Amino acid sequence: MRNYFEFYTIPESFLPDEKAIKQQYYQLSRQYHPDFFANEPQEKQAEILQLSTLNTNAYRTLSDADLRMQYILKEHGLLEEGGKNELPSDFLMEVMELNEALMELEFDFDAAILKQVSEQTIGMQAQLEADILPVLQRYPELHGITKDQALQQVKTYYLKKKYLLRIQETLSKFATQS
Structure with missing residues (x-):
């Protein structure tokens, strides 16, 4: 190909x-x-x-x-099925807490908690976008980091974004229910 x-x-x-x-x-x-x-x-x-x-x-x-x-x-061989797709543990903990809050909302709906989870997710997404934008803009002509380091940063961004999109999908289901 x-x-x-x-x-x-x-x-x-x-x-x-x-x-x-x-x-x-x-x-x-x-x-x-x-x-x-x-x-x-x-x-x-x-x-x-x-x-x-x-x-x-x-x-x-x-x-x-x-x-x-x-x-x-x-x-560049960075997104292989079953490949190493490790994310920082602090991010995974944050996502786990958001998912737990969403599960609790399934059983005991609370509009304030839904709003809080939604705002936190939007904030995480915005921070993610802001952090990666300079790398995307300069790629592949980078200063201070190698092309491989930039690609690793983009991979981490891409994987984090996928997690956050799943949370946003769940949030949108709540929005259609209320």
Whole structure:
């Protein structure tokens, strides 16, 4: 499988030029449209179909911030199934406390506790975003840290964000019940 950034001839970035992605997608969509190759040999048609599919998958991935982050981390071997996805214990304790509060709300609903858990989750998410933004903005041209260290920081952010999204999903279920 070809690297999406190379296929689009843009540098690997967590915050790429969105316009460049869209331009490349449209240009390659025209270039590799299967209808233009209908009279070509079967081999050529199969190759064009493959390139057209690659273009669609690249666009879908690179134009979505979460999918793009996941893709970059996987490309660097940092998000493997069953791989080491360890998070700091203080974060895990905080998340465990939030989950326990949510479980208690299942049995004994209290709007004040729901609001508190919601605000705490939003605060954690905002802090997470603020902490990672400078790394995302400067990647891969970093000062003071290596590319590998930056990727590890992004991986930790990505995994923490997934935890917080699960909590937010549970919170939104409470919101629809009240």
